[in-house]
Amino acid sequence: MADTVTARTAPYRAVLASRIRAQRSYRLSFGVDLAASFLVSFIELAEVWVLFHAVQSLGGFDFRQILLVFGIADFCFSMADMVVGHCDDLDRYVRDGTLDVFYLRPQPLLLQLITSNIELRRLARAAVGLASIVIALSINDIRWSPAHVGLLAMTLIAGIAIFSAMFAWAAGIQFFVISGGELTNSFVYGGRYAATQVASVWTRPVKAAFGFFFPMAFTAFLPALLLLGKPGPSLLPAWLGWCTPLAAIWAWAGGLWLWRIGVRHYQGAGG
């Protein structure tokens, strides 16, 4: 059993190992990328800080509390971005016809695309998210119980799964809309932006769109309500924070379905 798993995953591991070696061999360039990636995340945090500095409290959250939401959302997004973020390049593969190369290999297309690269520089972004989580957990008054620890672990895993699924949605759509990168940005990067917000201030349509259809409130806001012992706003009660795995399943079901119809639609670039 173990042998077959090792044998089956060998090609994927070979590709990933080569990508990791490639990124580490240009040390200066990799260092610049890491620094830039760190800065991106840091400025995003600064924007949240500026807003909460100006108003003190928004939707029942102060800066210490929103830091927890920002940290969880940003950490999960960065991890998803590191592992599957390069799926955003799919529209370029489709236009150039290089996607056909993937069809020649006897492996599932989506799995090949996901394992075709890993962006190590995103680790710097994830570090900002992780630091925010650690600081937020220590400065907020949280009554820890085993259930809370379990909730946090479950949230981090489900959150990464939800954000990864958004990249799969985007990839599926890009088979239909060539150069549709900006269209899918609205829920991939718009989703990341929504996930770091206080969802209590959202209007009903925004709650429907980014609370449930694109389940962004599940990645950080709802679990944070439970950790901080806060009641939720209307339509988004705090107990929904326990349902993040369900949201992840919904997101991946949609992602796989869109990917499937996208692949069926694809006709190749010829040549």
Add this chain to the structure above:
Amino acid sequence: MPVALAPYGRLFAAGIRQQTTYRLAMLGGLVANTTFGLLKSVILLAAVRAGGGNLHGYAVGTMATYVWLSQGLLGSLNLTGRTDLADRIKSGAVVTDFLRPISLQWGTVATDVGKAVCALLPRGVPSMLIGYLFVGMTIPHRPLPWVLGAVSLLLGITVSWASVYLVASAAYWLVEIRGLQVFYMMVSGFFAGLLVPISLFPHWLLVLASSTPFPSMLQYPIDVFTGRGGVGLIAAQVGWLALVGTVGHVLTNAGRRRLEVQGG
């Protein structure tokens, strides 16, 4: 138009034609723009209400104007630091640009500003309409803010592209400028007032932002339009344009001597 200026006018028109070719990409851009605008307005309008209807001089209506005008301008400004010119300098293709009997700097900026002005139609106007019809942004009722706003807007766009020209010019010395571009992207968006108006910044950060050309690109045109600022801000924009233009001129001349094209 004087003969010497005619080529820049034609490049401006060519920029417009190039931009109208990609309609679907424009639609996608509009959808993304509107989504970000909605998310931005729910959080910022909630912030104004949390401040009792006035947050650093912003009322609900003017904050909505800030959100939708900034979203509308986004397609016309370059806050990413990336340009074709940087790639042309890296590959050496820029030598053909130098052979032309026009200024590389103002030729490039004129083309980019042409594209940018054109992008106002499919991106800026719908964004403003959405804000006006659905979110209740306030618009000035006298002609003067519209006229000053338009002047300030054009200046803002020009400062933006003239500044990005400087970033590209760094490629004469550095060749690969990706790190610089990412740095530019982060700093320019933050200081231009892209996600949060700079007037909400704490004092020290506001001073820091005001000592860069970035607020001239986005924040000042919006402030002029909404009547938060007037001729003083336009003068500041003109000053930044002069400074950025002069530095660009010096860099172009120095870079031209520095440029080394490999291969035959």
